Amino acid sequence: MSIIVITILALCAIGVTSAIILYFVAQKFKVYEDPRIDEVEEALPAANCGGCGYPGCRGFAEALVKADNIDNFLCPVGGAPVMAHVGAILGHEVKAAEPTVAVVRCNGTCENRPKTNSYDGAASCSIAASLYGGETGCQFGCLGLGECVDACNFDAMYMDEETGLPVIDEDKCVSCGACVKACPNDIIELRKKGPKSRRIFVSCVNKDKGAVAKKACSVACIGCGKCVKECPFDAITLENNLAYIDYNKCRLCRKCVVVCPTHAIHELNFPPRKEKPVAADTKTVKPVVSPKAQTEAKTNDSKEETSDNK
Amino acid sequence: MLKTFSIGGIHPAENKLSADSAIQVLPIPQMVSIPIAQHIGAPATPVVKKNDQVKVGQLIAKSSGFVSANIHSSVSGTVFKIDAIVDGTGFRRTAIIIKVDGDEWMEEIDRSEDLLKEITASKEEIIKKIADAGIVGLGGATFPAHVKLSVPPGKTAEVLIINAVECEPYLTSDHRVMLEKGDEVLVGTQILMKALDVKRAIVGIENNKPDAIAHLTKLAANYQGIEICPLKTQYPQGGEKQLIAATIKREVPSGALPIEVGAVVQNVGTSLAVYEAVQKNKPLIERVATITGKSLQNPSNWKFRIGTPVHDLIDAAGGLPEDTGKVIGGGPMMGKALSNLEVPLTKGSSGLLLLPREEAIRKDSKNCIRCGKCVSVCPMGLEPFLLMVLAEKKNYERLEKDAVMDCIECGSCSFTCPANRPLLDYIRLGKGRVGQIMRSRK
Numbered sequence: 001m002s003i004i005v006i007t008i009l010a011l012c013a014i015g016v017t018s019a020i021i022l023y024f025v026a027q028k029f030k031v032y033e034d035p036r037i038d039e040v041e042e043a044l045p046a047a048n049c050g051g052c053g054y055p056g057c058r059g060f061a062e063a064l065v066k067a068d069n070i071d072n073f074l075c076p077v078g079g080a081p082v083m084a085h086v087g088a089i090l091g092h093e094v095k096a097a098e099p100t101v102a103v104v105r106c107n108g109t110c111e112n113r114p115k116t117n118s119y120d121g122a123a124s125c126s127i128a129a130s131l132y133g134g135e136t137g138c139q140f141g142c143l144g145l146g147e148c149v150d151a152c153n154f155d156a157m158y159m160d161e162e163t164g165l166p167v168i169d170e171d172k173c174v175s176c177g178a179c180v181k182a183c184p185n186d187i188i189e190l191r192k193k194g195p196k197s198r199r200i201f202v203s204c205v206n207k208d209k210g211a212v213a214k215k216a217c218s219v220a221c222i223g224c225g226k227c228v229k230e231c232p233f234d235a236i237t238l239e240n241n242l243a244y245i246d247y248n249k250c251r252l253c254r255k256c257v258v259v260c261p262t263h264a265i266h267e268l269n270f271p272p273r274k275e276k277p278v279a280a281d282t283k284t285v286k287p288v289v290s291p292k293a294q295t296e297a298k299t300n301d302s303k304e305e306t307s308d309n310k
Numbered sequence: 311m312l313k314t315f316s317i318g319g320i321h322p323a324e325n326k327l328s329a330d331s332a333i334q335v336l337p338i339p340q341m342v343s344i345p346i347a348q349h350i351g352a353p354a355t356p357v358v359k360k361n362d363q364v365k366v367g368q369l370i371a372k373s374s375g376f377v378s379a380n381i382h383s384s385v386s387g388t389v390f391k392i393d394a395i396v397d398g399t400g401f402r403r404t405a406i407i408i409k410v411d412g413d414e415w416m417e418e419i420d421r422s423e424d425l426l427k428e429i430t431a432s433k434e435e436i437i438k439k440i441a442d443a444g445i446v447g448l449g450g451a452t453f454p455a456h457v458k459l460s461v462p463p464g465k466t467a468e469v470l471i472i473n474a475v476e477c478e479p480y481l482t483s484d485h486r487v488m489l490e491k492g493d494e495v496l497v498g499t500q501i502l503m504k505a506l507d508v509k510r511a512i513v514g515i516e517n518n519k520p521d522a523i524a525h526l527t528k529l530a531a532n533y534q535g536i537e538i539c540p541l542k543t544q545y546p547q548g549g550e551k552q553l554i555a556a557t558i559k560r561e562v563p564s565g566a567l568p569i570e571v572g573a574v575v576q577n578v579g580t581s582l583a584v585y586e587a588v589q590k591n592k593p594l595i596e597r598v599a600t601i602t603g604k605s606l607q608n609p610s611n612w613k614f615r616i617g618t619p620v621h622d623l624i625d626a627a628g629g630l631p632e633d634t635g636k637v638i639g640g641g642p643m644m645g646k647a648l649s650n651l652e653v654p655l656t657k658g659s660s661g662l663l664l665l666p667r668e669e670a671i672r673k674d675s676k677n678c679i680r681c682g683k684c685v686s687v688c689p690m691g692l693e694p695f696l697l698m699v700l701a702e703k704k705n706y707e708r709l710e711k712d713a714v715m716d717c718i719e720c721g722s723c724s725f726t727c728p729a730n731r732p733l734l735d736y737i738r739l740g741k742g743r744v745g746q747i748m749r750s751r752k
Contacts, residue, residue, distance in 0.1 A: 117649045120672050122732035127739050132400020132649055139402055208394075208402070 036089060037061050043085045044075055049153050051076040051176025064090065071095060077154075077174040100175045100190040102156075102168050106142040107203040107266070109163035113138055113217035129184035137216030140206045142166070142187055151182035170197060192247040196269060200250055200257060202227075203266040207240040214262065221264040227256035312517055314542035315552040318689035320722045322479050322545055322643065324518055328602050328609035329482045333490055335613050336626055338410055342385050342617030344370065345397045345405040348656040349446040350453045351377035356406055362389045367416040367593050370406050373441070379454045379657075380444035384595040384615035387411040398620075398639045398646070398653045405654065408617070420590040425493050429501055429588070436505040436588055443587035444594050444657075448579035449473055449548065450640055452658040455580055459505045461569060468572035470503050470511040471557055472581055474526075475541060475548035477516060478641025481661040483598040484578050486611045488515070488522040491582055492529045498585030499536055506574055511536045512557045513578070518543045545643060546720040550575045552689050564716050579660070594657055599623070603664030605631035614655055621651040623662055635670030638663040643721045676729040684723035684733055690716045694723035694733045701740025706747055709740045715748070717741055 040061040047057070052075055054060040064070055070092050075082050080096045087094035113136045119128055125147035133139030144164040149157045156172035157179060159165070166179075170193075180188045187205050202221055206213040210222030223241030235249035236256060245256070245265075254273075257265045347353035354371035364370060364383040371381035387410040394402045415421060431439065441456035461467050472495075476484040488495060499511050513530070515523050517540045527538045539557050541547050551562045553575060560571040568575055576584075579597060586592040595616055602609040607628025614623060620637065624630050630637075630651075638645040639653075642663055655662075684694040692713060700709045714737060723733040 122675075122735035124735075124739070127732075127735050130739055130742055131646070133396060133402060139396075212394075212402075 034065050036065050039089050040064050040086055043082060043089060045077045045082065047077045047153065047174075047176075049077060049174075049176045049178060051174065051178065076100075076176045079174075099193040101170055101173050101193045101197075101199075102175060102177075102179055102188050103191045103199070103201055104142070104166055104168060104188055105201060105203050105205050106165060106187045107219045107264070108136060108138055108141040108217050109165060111163075112219045113141065125182075126184045138206050138208070138213065138220065140185060140187075140208070141204075141217065143185065147182045147184070148179035148188060151178040153178060194247075194252065194269075198252055198267070198269045199247070200252055200254060200265060200267050201245055201247075202243050202264055204264045205242065207242050209241055213241065219262050219264055221260075222262055224261060226259045226261065227265060230255045230259045312540060312542040313556045314544050314547065315549075315555040315689060317691050318687045318722060319544040319546070319552075320687050320725055321543065322725060324543070325480045325602075325604070326482050326485070326518070327480065327604070327606075328600050328611055329485055329519075331482075331486070331608075331610040333483075333486050333598055333611045333613055334626075336615070336618060336623060338385055338413060338615055339618050339622050340410050341390065341407060341619075342410065342615060343395050343397075343405045343407045343619070343654040344381060344384065344617040345395075345403055345654060345656055346371045346381060347403055348381065348452060348616070348658060349379040350451065351375060351379070351457075353404070354378060354381045354444075356392055356404075358383075358389050358392075358406065360389055360391055363387075364389060364408060365414050365416050367419050367595055369593075370408075373444070373454075377454055377457055379446050380442060380593070381406075382444055382593040382595050383408060384617050385410045386414040396650060396653060398648060398656060398659065400646070400649050405617075418591045420592070422590075425497070426589040427493075427497055429497075429504055431501075431588055433505055433507065436501055439588050439591075440505070440584055443583070443592070445580060445583045445587055446594070446657050447577055448583060448597060448657065448660065449577035450644065450658055450660050452656075455576065455584065458574055458576065459502070461506065461574075465569045466572060467506040467508050467569060467574050468510070469558060469574075470499065470506055470508050471553055471573055471575045472499055472502075472511060472513040472578055473548055473550070473553055473575050474513050474515045474522070474578035475553060476519070477543075477545045477548040478643055478645075478661075479545075480602045480663050481600045481641045482602070483600045483611050483660055485519050485522055487579055487582055487598055488519070489525055492525050494585045495578055495581045496526070496529055496533050496536060497589065498581035498583070500533060501584050501588050502574075502576055502581060503535060508574075509535050513538050514541050514547070514553050514557050515539070516541050516543045516547055545722065546689055546718065549689060549718050549720060551718065564713055597657065597659070599655060599659050600661035601627040601664075602661065603631065603634070603666070604669075605633055605666050606664050607631070614659075616657060617654045619651070620648060620653050620655060620662060623655065624651065624664070631664060631666070633666045633668075634664050635667030636665045638665060643725065644719065672732075673730040675731050678731060679729055681728060683726045683728065687722040687726045689720060689722060690718060692717060694737060695731075697740060698731065698733045698736040701736040701743075704743075706740065706744050710744045710748070714741050714744055 041058055044057040052060045054063050074097050083094045115135045116137050119135050123145050125143045125145045128143045134143050142165050146159045148166050149159055154172050154174055156169045157166050160167045175190050204221040206220045213220035214222050221242050225238050227243050228236045228238050233249050233251050235246045237244050254267055257267050352375040355374045356371045358370045365386045368383045370383045373380045387408050390407045390409040392406050395405045396402050437456050437459050445455040446452040503511050523540050530536045530538050541556050546552055554573050562568050562571055583594050596613055598613050600611050601623050610627050636647045639648050678695055697714050717737055721734050
């Protein structure tokens with residue numbers, strides 16, 4: 001009996017002594033951590049997607065707490081509400097950032113862009129891109145092996161089997177940019193979502209000369225520059241035979257969509273056009289140009305239209 | 311016991327179908343496309359314009375750096391245009407397209423067949439002539455030859471190794487060159503020895519070419535310092551580092567060049583090109599390639615002008631067989647499938663292989679069964695199964711630590727994998743990324 005008592009007492013004594021030692025050691029080697037890091041982390045969506053550019057939500061929270069100004073930080077998953085919440089915790093004012101969404105800038109479907117050879121190597125876009133120009137005559141476009149879909153953590157993408165191109169589900173896309181990084185051909189871009197998700201973009205990244213691009217793909221941007229001339233807001237630039245629409249300048253007038261000879265410029269989520277789309281457009285949007293320029297633009301448009309009709 | 315390298319290696323079916331076919335001369339095409347980047351290093355800068363008249367052997371693109379090479383016109387005619395075309399690499403890159411008119415050569419080129427044994431040029435003159443002639447390693451890697459011959463200060467070359475191994479299955483162009491141009495090859499070797507200031511040269515030949523070994527051994531008796539070294543038939547015997555290990559029993563350290571162990575390796579085709587450049591003033595405008603394949607009517611060896619389209623060579627050998635699944639530029643182990651038949655043959659084209667459909671299709675990849683076969687065959691002592699996973703997971707730090715840059719891309723791992731895993735595909739991708747990271751650090 002006494003053995004049991006002694007054992008229990010001895011163990012208790014060891015326990016108490018160790019606890020006391022541990023207590024002092026813990027005091028001595030205590031690492032101070034800003035309690036706000038935990039708070040901020042709590043506020044973040046815990047997706048750990050890395051879309052913000054930091055290693056997980058914890059890393060982002062640490063960076064946020066350290067920063068003097070959090071204007072340049074954005075959690076793509078949570079967007080403005082989360083950033084406002086974080087701002088409140090940290091005592092910063094946050095400007096509401098425009099929501100963005102991933103956009104696939106290639107329309108090289110099997111029909112538009114015929115195959116010239118077939119690839120049977122490892123099913124990875126990066127590998128295909130490092131080996132050669134791809135299965136079609138266009139060496140800039142989508143390779144169709146779905147590395148972007150694999151990279152998406154939010155189930156917001158899938159490969160359309162009919163077209164062979166990735167499709168983005170706008171409602172699920174949180175604009176984390178994982179697909180943008182995954183794509184070896186830099187086809188996917190994060191663009192401003194736009195009012196009512198209405199957007200206009202050049203759905204092509206081909207930098208070849210017009211004739212070569214057109215031969216490879218019937219809906220390629222041929223770098224003719226018609227859209228650049230047409231745009232009343234100087235939103236379109238032409239570089240290396242490829243037009244690019246600056247989404248910060250674009251006012252969604254849709255004039256470029258009409259003039260594009262290869263239908264490379266796409267409009268999304270717009271209501272169907274009325275019979276005279278040009279006139280309707282100039283009414284709905286109010287461009288910041290002089291009325292004279294407007295009328296000029298109108299007459300030019302109508303000329304284009306009539307010549308098209310001929 | 312025949313000499314060979316000490317670790318790894320495989321023995322694929324040799325299939326040297328065209329070994330008995332003498333080198334024929336391919337007719338000059340109507341149009342040639344000569345890419346300005348046919349070598350490792352900076353692309354050459356074109357020095358001709360559209361509509362310029364050019365002669366055979368005329369400089370049309372100038373080397374644009376130390377690691378770069380001159381490009382000469384392989385035909386006479388008019389420059390049709392300078393434009394981007396899809397070449398053998400599969401990418402659209404700049405090429406000089408020349409419309410052929412007659413066959414007028416530059417005057418200084420000696421076109422006679424006479425053997426000029428006496429080497430009058432000095433060491434410096436030899437290297438300059440080789441650089442001017444745009445000679446690159448003709449084994450396939452196309453590294454500019456003059457760079458290898460310019461030994462960096464502080465290093466000395468002790469031995470020249472001539473790579474006449476031709477370990478790729480199917481290919482026989484080097485074999486035929488040795489049989490038909492043996493003397494020229496050996497004079498070329500002596501020129502290279504003079505350029506490097508070495509007294510000893512070893513010609514390494516796999517023992518599946520007994521006739522070439524016998525022929526060169528007989529001829530080598532007339533040349534000082536050249537030994538013929540028969541080697542075991544084992545892939546990749548012709549890898550630079552493997553060849554050094556087999557012939558002189560030295561191991562090139564990881565990340566270093568062969569000069570570190572006092573060796574310089576040149577291909578046997580390069581040796582012939584050096585002979586022609588130094589003794590005959592002929593720049594690198596033509597070379598020998600094998601066209602082969604099991605269903606091909608006439609597997610054979612041809613001397614072609616650089617820039618000839620691939621389909622011309624196929625037509626010369628009896629046309630494209632019905633059942634062709636892939637046309638591979640190079641050999642079956644390290645060659646690259648071509649994306650169309652318009653691509654030009656270049657300085658690096660050692661052969662064309664037409665694979666029948668059933669052999670060309672890659673089988674479905676299954677899970678790794680940890681058999682370790684890839685590790686045991688890797689001639690560089692790497693762990694391909696691990697490197698593949700690391701590349702797939704984008705763990706570039708670990709890849710670098712595990713010496714991915716030592717991979718010679720011989721493909722032994724993919725060849726031997728019972729689960730058909732795309733080992734080399736991923737390793738090559740990882741190697742590219744790690745290379746980028748390492749360069750950006752400098």
